[in-house]
Amino acid sequence: AQSVTQLGSHVSVSEGALVLLRCNYSSSVPPYLFWYVQYPNQGLQLLLKYTSAATLVKGINGFEAEFKKSETSFHLTKPSAHMSDAAEYFCAVRGAGFQKLVFGTGTRLLVSP
Amino acid sequence: EPEVTQTPSHQVTQMGQEVILRCVPISNHLYFYWYRQILGQKVEFLVSFYNNEISEKSEIFDDQFSVERPDGSNFTLKIRSTKLEDSAMYFCASSEAGQESYEQYFGPGTRLTVT
Numbered sequence: 569a570q571s572v573t574q575l576g577s578h579v580s581v582s583e584g585a586l587v588l589l590r591c592n593y594s595s596s597v598p599p600y601l602f603w604y605v606q607y608p609n610q611g612l613q614l615l616l617k618y619t620s621a622a623t624l625v626k627g628i629n630g631f632e633a634e635f636k637k638s639e640t641s642f643h644l645t646k647p648s649a650h651m652s653d654a655a656e657y658f659c660a661v662r663g664a665g666f667q668k669l670v671f672g673t674g675t676r677l678l679v680s681p
Numbered sequence: 682e683p684e685v686t687q688t689p690s691h692q693v694t695q696m697g698q699e700v701i702l703r704c705v706p707i708s709n710h711l712y713f714y715w716y717r718q719i720l721g722q723k724v725e726f727l728v729s730f731y732n733n734e735i736s737e738k739s740e741i742f743d744d745q746f747s748v749e750r751p752d753g754s755n756f757t758l759k760i761r762s763t764k765l766e767d768s769a770m771y772f773c774a775s776s777e778a779g780q781e782s783y784e785q786y787f788g789p790g791t792r793l794t795v796t
Contacts, residue, residue, distance in 0.1 A: 600781040611685070611772060611787040612724070619782040658724060662781045667712065667737045668726035669785060 570595045570663040574672035582680050587631075587646040589675045591659030594640065601642045602660040602669065603633055612658065618642060629653070654679045683707040685788035687773050693794045694763055702758045702791045704773030712736070713756045714774040714785060715748065724772065730756065731779060763795045 575590040593599055600619050604612040616627025623635045633644045644657060659672040686705045694700050706713050715727040728738040730748050747759045756775075760767055770792050774785040 602784075604787075609789070611789040612774075613787070614784050617782070617784065660724075664781055666781070667714070667729040667779050668739065669716075669724075670726070671724040673723050 570597075570599065570661045570666070570670045572601075572659045572661045572670060572672040574657075574659050574675050576675050577673065578676045578678060580678040580680065581649045583651055584648050587644070587649045587653065587677065589644040589657050589659075589677065591633075591642045591644065591672060592640050593642060593659075593661045595661055595663050597663045597665065600662045600664070601633075601635065602662070603627065603631070603642075603644050604658045604660060604671075606656045606658065606674075608655075615644070615657075649677075649679045651679050651681065653677060683786075685773055685775055685786050687771075687788040687791050689791060690789065691792045691794070693796065696765060696795055697762050700760050700763055700793065702760075702771050702773075702793070704756045704758075704788055705754050706756055706773070706775030707786055708754070710775035710777050710786070712776045712779045712783075712785075713748075713750070714776075715758045716772045716774065716787075717741075717769040718772065718790075719766075719769040727758070729779075736779070760793075763793075765795050768793060768795045 571594045573592045602617045603615040616625045618635045626632045660669040688703045713730045718724045728742045770790045772790045773788045776783045776785045
């Protein structure tokens with residue numbers, strides 16, 4: 569069975585600081601991993617995805633994530649936070665042969681001036 | 682840019698009533714999904730639908746739930762007899778294909794409140 573764990577329900581950073589949102593996965597089959605962002609009153613928007621082509625994945629809005637099999641991690645980073653990055657971020661996993669996405673509990677990113 | 686749309690944005694219903702949540706997936710997509718998010722909890726998969734059939738469903742998706750593609754554009758989720766615990770945000774999603782690498786595009790959600 570596939571699952572993801574997101575450490576920290578809330579992360580606070582100052583504008584311009586490094587953003588690091590943690591995600592660890594558990595999967596019995598090669599995983600496909602995704603980060604989604606949800607702005608208030610909006611749906612889920614894909615930031616980036618890992619599909620085994622490259623371990624460092626670049627996404628929209630300056631975000632990137634690195635797949636580390638040895639650590640079963642897929643942490644999301646951004647070098648310099650912007651006020652507009654304040655949102656909820658969800659890590660999700662999809663196992664080979666499955667259509668469903670399995671989501672983590674989400675991390676709310678707060679950015680202060 | 683094409684997007685998934687959902688109506689209504691908010692639905693209030695009484696316990697025991699039937700509700701139908703509507704979604705218009707992206708036009709060239711072939712796979713459709715429903716997820717839900719109870720307040721403060723994870724986003725949970727309910728069902729996927731392809732070629733007019735359910736292709737995968739979760740334990741949550743019991744006999745009280747059904748899905749339908751009544752025409753070429755709409756995709757609906759019906760809850761036959763709503764319970765208080767059905768109160769949640771319901772998200773519709775669609776994808777071009779079913780393979781794992783294909784992105785699922787999500788709609789803005791319908792907030793269902795059962796009183």
